[in-house]
Amino acid sequence: MVNKKKRNKLKSLSQGRPPTVKPVKSISSKATRTLIRTHHTLEKERAKALAAGDDAKAAALSREIQLQGGIESYQRASLIGQTNERGGDSSKILMEWLDPMVPALKDLSARGEATRMLEVGALSVTNSCSKSRLFDMERIDLNSQADGITQQDFMERPLPCDRQEQFDIISLSLVLNYVPNPAGRGQMLLRTLKFLRAPLDLEPLRDFLPSVFLVLPAPCVTNSRYMDENKLEAIMESMGFVNVRKKLSNKLVYYLWRLERSTIKSLVTFKKEELRSGKSRNNFAIVLK
Structure with missing residues (x-):
């Protein structure tokens, strides 16, 4: 049974990131793309597990993220992607x-x-x-x-x-x-x-x-x-x-x-509502309450 007390939102960005480990020594262009894509997928699954109070699954996903190299390896891949040979920085x-x-x-x-x-x-x-x-x-x-x-x-x-x-x-x-x-x-x-x-x-x-x-x-x-x-x-x-x-x-x-204006008179609510259907779609959303 899911513990309702654990159904709390992440209080900070750091809660969404796992412990770090040392990065790999070298990484190819194809491996860079794969690492970044895999890292984001695992992080999203880990966030879902945390939100649901499933500590066992969240821990398992954290271990898998560490096996992939953790946040340091992800950052290394991002830095490689910023080199001139890979298109430069944004x-x-x-x-x-x-x-x-x-x-x-x-x-x-x-x-x-x-x-x-x-x-x-x-x-x-x-x-x-x-x-x-x-x-x-x-x-x-x-x-x-x-x-x-x-x-x-x-x-x-x-x-x-x-x-x-x-x-x-x-x-x-x-x-x-x-x-x-x-x-x-x-x-x-x-x-x-x-x-x-x-x-x-x-x-x-x-x-x-x-x-x-x-x-x-x-x-x-x-x-x-x-x-x-x-x-x-x-x-x-x-x-x-x-x-x-x-x-x-x-x-x-x-x-x-x-x-254009530095104050909000009345904040508009934006919910997570489907705009496009299809199995190939991703679940990126922004919610304002």
């Missing part, structure tokens, strides 16, 4: 989109008012955003892989006390899909509102900032039973965001969501 797309405002960003930096960026789930300190030197970068991840990346759960990060502790851009590149349940994804998106600065009134910065750079596996919006672009747009707009840039590739979808 922040290149963000830098292309922000190109029109580079002169304004440089002016701000020269005046000691550098644009602040929070990179959640950071894997490297040498991606395109970091190398541009246009931003005051702050990087966090559940399992830091390098100096310059703070080991921290975004969902447990202390709330900013003032504008100086807030950010102009929050990067959620391949982060939201890692959150193990739909309600947790909604909570993460809502939490970004507390960390973003108020909208700017300076040309051309006001056309792009403050914003959330969101990157997801393409199937999350192209092949999900519960999510498509229209619903994602409705969810983001309900929180005060407008889409200013987007790009769809075979593997990933990239979005830049500008915060």
Whole structure:
């Protein structure tokens, strides 16, 4: 019999991740894709087991994840995927989109008012955003892989006390899909509102900032039973965001969501409702309560 007391949601992102082990020494392109795909599948099954209070199954899945290399092996595969030989890092797309405002960003930096960026789930300190030197970068991840990346759960990060502790851009590149349940994804998106600065009134910065750079596996919006672009747009707009840039590739979808208003008068509820049927669909969803 399932213990009802254990039917509780994950309080933090770290609860959705298993213990880590040492990564393998080398990994091929095909093995990289397989490892990432398998890791996500096992994590989703583990999250379901935890939500159902099935500790035995959750423990078995944790052991299987460890045999696959754990989160460190997953991060290693993700880093390999960010090399130029494998297509480069996703922040290149963000830098292309922000190109029109580079002169304004440089002016701000020269005046000691550098644009602040929070990179959640950071894997490297040498991606395109970091190398541009246009931003005051702050990087966090559940399992830091390098100096310059703070080991921290975004969902447990202390709330900013003032504008100086807030950010102009929050990067959620391949982060939201890692959150193990739909309600947790909604909570993460809502939490970004507390960390973003108020909208700017300076040309051309006001056309792009403050914003959330969101990157997801393409199937999350192209092949999900519960999510498509229209619903994602409705969810983001309900929180005060407008889409200013987007790009769809075979593997990933990239979005830049500008915060148009910093307060929510009445939060709209979005449930996990089927939009498309079919056995080949995945179950990615975002729930707002």
